[in-house]
Amino acid sequence: MIEDGKLEERMLKQDKRSGDVRTEYDRDEARLIHSAAFRRLQSKTQVLGLGESDFYRTRLTHSMEVAQIGRGIVQFFEKSDKFQKYHDFLPDMALISAICLAHDIGHPPFGHGGEVALNYCMRKHGGFEGNGQTLRILGKLDKYTERNGLNPTRRMLLGVLKYPAPYDKLVNPEFYKANTDKDAPYWLFKAKSQKPPKCYFNEDQDIVDFIFKDFDKADVNKFTVVKPNENKHQSTCYKSLDCTIMNLADNISYSLHDLEDALSLGMISQTQWEKYFKEKKHLFDDLFIEDTDSNTEFAKYESITQMLFSSEGFVRKHAIGLLVNYMIIHVIIEDNGSGCKDELLSLEAKLTDKAEKLRSLLCDIVYELVILDENVQQLEFKGQKLIIELFQVLATDPERFLPKSTKVIWERATQNLPVEEHESAQLRVICDFIAGMTDDYATRFYEKIFTPNKGSIFDRL
Template structure:
């Protein structure tokens, strides 16, 4: 067996199982509780506002479809024939893409900021780092190794190969103290976590890199400091760049499509945003000999009264991006192909994608109504965490309470406190939006809750 197919816990196949190791990865992920929970977690727009737009689950399915499309395109392109043997198989890239968001907490980035605020003195919280933690440790497929994925799948999920303690800059958290403000009231921007994995999951990362050359690992895990901000890791593995590109395409175009459908982005917004930049479309239309990509035609289709025209335009843009993905050497200087190759968009296509995404940010993500709902979820998560942390023996469900007690064994002082708070963080981050709301109401709303409730 190739070392990339190995698992931390050796598990033989069941009788007559003809699947390869990456088929098994995909199946485990699809049947996991963490994956199912994505159906009730916010993507951008809050759940319950409509039954039309994307949740984290439908977003992840679309990312997987785009990821497969990128691999299929690159594997048939003569331009990249020398790199094709290094591309992941369909089942592997599907598993990586489907799994990429399972660590994200309820209420989107508001939930992530809230948990990092609660955990910043105890190892922090970052959604991508939690994804690695669920896959390698928490999911119930095994007792202690989570879904026990292959080494290559874990490498593909490791979006930021540096630990919280290595990247965190406490000055980035600084804010003017306001003694009169409640503990849950703060500027969200100042409490964002570094993009990292959690220090308590170092053994998973050690397993990922144990059979790679030490010099390669040192180059691949390099970081860069930024004055007054958290440091950042510099590189992602080949498989991770495919997943990341598929994610970028999906949230740029599919969140855009949702915004069009709900009227949050109008033709006026679109034309004003692209004023003076129409040639981003027109030049591509000429270069690729595709009239459907001219600015006037794409605009007419996006804002046509018939929804199928809008769908056709979004499909054309997705196709444009998939078929302009390229494989190139990154700047790491690593020898191993998985560490020194990356997949990205042609520069002009990436510029177009960024402009569309910036429009989504302006009109949707930073919309005051979206931000107000995100803040409400953020406050809810902080109050839940603080209550559970204050009296865990009283409020934690029995299985989580047992994990909380077990986490303290052999530890003292701050190490004990950090380990037990991590269990509470795992519990809250694993909640769906709906579960977190019901749990909150049971604790804080007098008219809600019963001793017979089974959340």
């Protein structure tokens, strides 16, 4: 592994203030927590629409839970003798916390509906993808510095780089064309047909070059290899060790905490649960076996079901806690098969096969009974259409409708660029502006423009 001093470098050199005793990763975490992008997560949809209830999770509370699970995974590795040989490569608590807290800051309003909408609008100009936007906010957009965003350390940037390849290398334009009805209104399409490739943006190549600056070139080539896919977009193959810990924490949280929300709000009934597991009950039982090595609490399908559908909230919470703990103590570290020499690029954290099977079962029931619920999909579509129409208005006459501060950025976006790149650069500014909106801000902005009885010249959005 390259020495830690190099991984603590920032794109813009910033010396510590006098008397500051924090580590560089403490500074990363502090900057993230105090950033506007992080605060906005409190008003961005996780799964269910904001305003439906004050109970369920937003992007902010989800990110906090991911950070807690991420720290739990690292603590498990640190305190388990069987992972002792990996201790020198593990992230410290401030670093993994910062990576996990930051993982969703690039997501636009209205969840994946907003992501699909912005990618649809930007598909000929570099696309849009939430994880790519996270990297962009950290490295360029946030107002902590003039041009370098939060100016994080290289290792933090590596930890949030989930997909180490640019849009142009992964996109399959034919995938978009094959699934578009030319006679439909411009805002009407099947969401699946306009999903973006998982990538970073071409114009953020300088951030990625900075991340990999001191890594062996052969390692970088192996790590950034692309997997071909004839009918869809191409995809990347590997994530860094820190990123796999964050991604695993995210997957665990998504599977279990969204399940908890759905159960508490009555979106999954015991009848639906039992019908779903009718043919899979034996799989569930096989997973929870007495494990003296890890001291796993014994639980079968029947007892988990009884706890999850208890009328007492603390009993449900105990069941969710049991499942989270089960997964954390069944995380392992393995070689990822990339052939890289540097341990940060060659190692991955993953669940054991049994634990992953359980996580997948729970994730699938949330997806089938909650995410695909027609009411959830209708709300997502409404947000999708709203974002597209907002984009169309702002892109058609930006000098008329953009807020003054954003208009300045829009005007400067073409500096030092060839004429053929001007349109894409200015559309990216509009895309950044909309992506940074909360659900509520986007709705009010839309109403001010489109709804006759809404808005006033004295409004301050």
